[in-house]
Amino acid sequence: MRSVEPVLLEILVHESMQIGERGQNTDVSRFIFHDDRFESRFPVSSYRLEDSGFRRTFSRNKDYLIDNLLIETVSVNWPDEYKRRGTYYNTTPLGKVLAMKYWYKEFLGKKPLIIKTNEHIVPPEIWSKLSEDEKGRQQKDVPDGRHILDDGRLGIEIKPNDLLVSFFQFLPRLKKFSDDIKKQFSGLGPKDALQFTFSEIDINYTSLNNRAAVEVKFRSKYETHVQIIRYFGLNDLDNIQEMYDYISDSLTYMFLTNLDTMQKDLVVKNPVIAKILEDPELKSFRRKYQMDARQVIRESLDFLSSD
Numbered sequence: 001m002r003s004v005e006p007v008l009l010e011i012l013v014h015e016s017m018q019i020g021e022r023g024q025n026t027d028v029s030r031f032i033f034h035d036d037r038f039e040s041r042f043p044v045s046s047y048r049l050e051d052s053g054f055r056r057t058f059s060r061n062k063d064y065l066i067d068n069l070l071i072e073t074v075s076v077n078w079p080d081e082y083k084r085r086g087t088y089y090n091t092t093p094l095g096k097v098l099a100m101k102y103w104y105k106e107f108l109g110k111k112p113l114i115i116k117t118n119e120h121i122v123p124p125e126i127w128s129k130l131s132e133d134e135k136g137r138q139q140k141d142v143p144d145g146r147h148i149l150d151d152g153r154l155g156i157e158i159k160p161n162d163l164l165v166s167f168f169q170f171l172p173r174l175k176k177f178s179d180d181i182k183k184q185f186s187g188l189g190p191k192d193a194l195q196f197t198f199s200e201i202d203i204n205y206t207s208l209n210n211r212a213a214v215e216v217k218f219r220s221k222y223e224t225h226v227q228i229i230r231y232f233g234l235n236d237l238d239n240i241q242e243m244y245d246y247i248s249d250s251l252t253y254m255f256l257t258n259l260d261t262m263q264k265d266l267v268v269k270n271p272v273i274a275k276i277l278e279d280p281e282l283k284s285f286r287r288k289y290q291m292d293a294r295q296v297i298r299e300s301l302d303f304l305s306s307d
Contacts, residue, residue: 004061005102007054008070008091012099013115013158014044015090016166045086048118068205069212069234070095093247094212096170097203103163104198113163114147114155127152164191173252173285180272189270193258200254201247210234212243216250218293219257228296253289256282 049058058065065071074088091099107113122130122138127148130138139148147155168174168181168190181190202215211231218226232243256277263273276282 004057004065004070005098007049007058007061007065008095008099009102009113010049010054010115011044011071011089012091012096013113013163014048016163016169044090045088047086049089065095068094069240070098093170093244094203096167097198097201097247097251100167100198101202104195108160108195113158114149115158116149117154117156119154120152121148121154122152124152160195161191164194167194171248171252171255173248173282174255174276177272177276180275183272187266187270188262190255190259190272190276193262194255196258197251197254201250206231214243214247214250216254216293226297228293249285249289252282253286256286 046058049055066073069092071089071091074090076088103113121142127135127150135148142148142154145157145159147157149155165178165182168178174181177190183189200217202217204213204215205211206213211233213229213231215227215229218228230243230246232246233239259273260277263269263277266273
């Protein structure tokens with residue numbers, strides 16, 4: 001697979017942000033997106049990717065990203081008078097998984113994730129002439145979580161908690177707990193359980209028959225690991241939707257499993273964790289996912305023993 005994860009993460013971060021968080025020149029009030037996912041958020045335009053410094057990388061890999069179902073275009077009802085009509089994109093469930101795996105590996109606990117905006121704090125022609133001491137003084141005047149980048153533009157630091165909280169909106173079964181998950185916790189909480197799920201799922205492509213392999217890793221009570229790999233053809237729309245649902249359900253199941261383990265280890269039980277784990281719909285979903293996974297494992301073992 002090509003090294004497109006940085007672009008995927010950039011798109012995911014932008015589509016995760018609330019309207020108005022990307023700099024002063026953000027204007028989407030006149031745009032109408034047909035998808036209700038973008039009621040208070042919106043996808044990423046080709047112009048925005050250029051502002052973020054990914055113009056060449058995105059241009060070279062755009063067809064690859066679309067053909068391999070990592071991003072998709074978003075329909076826009078443009079106002080008649082609007083002339084600068086960029087194309088809007090958002091990540092698919094495939095793209096979201098790869099973006100978050102990249103973030104987990106490259107950024108979490110290692111370095112801050114900072115995105116560029118199109119707002120200049122200091123004009124570039126002035127910023128380039130400032131001494132390092134002068135640049136340092138300018139940086140001190142910027143609010144926490146904001147940075148002046150090399151060209152004088154505003155950079156926004158994406159906190160791990162904010163990125164994780166926003167990711168819950170992409171998991172339909174967990175979206176209803178968004179307000180609870182946003183609450184501050186003195187100890188471990190749902191965000192911590194979510195971040196560990198991204199090391200337990202992987203995506204690979206096979207050129208043969210144009211398929212994607214979704215690999216899910218399970219931990220058993222005997223401290224052994226079991227992997228289930230499902231293949232999905234990328235030429236069949238029904239198969240693609242089934243794959244998207246499987247990815248979402250797998251992330252949700254692993255999150256709930258991590259959450260359950262976390263709750264058992266806590267001295268003081270977290271009421272939000274308890275609320276999520278005791279939700280009847282999620283309990284039913286978890287049982288069914290577990291039964292289906294066990295059935296797949298049994299069938300695989302029977303197949304091996306018959307050989």
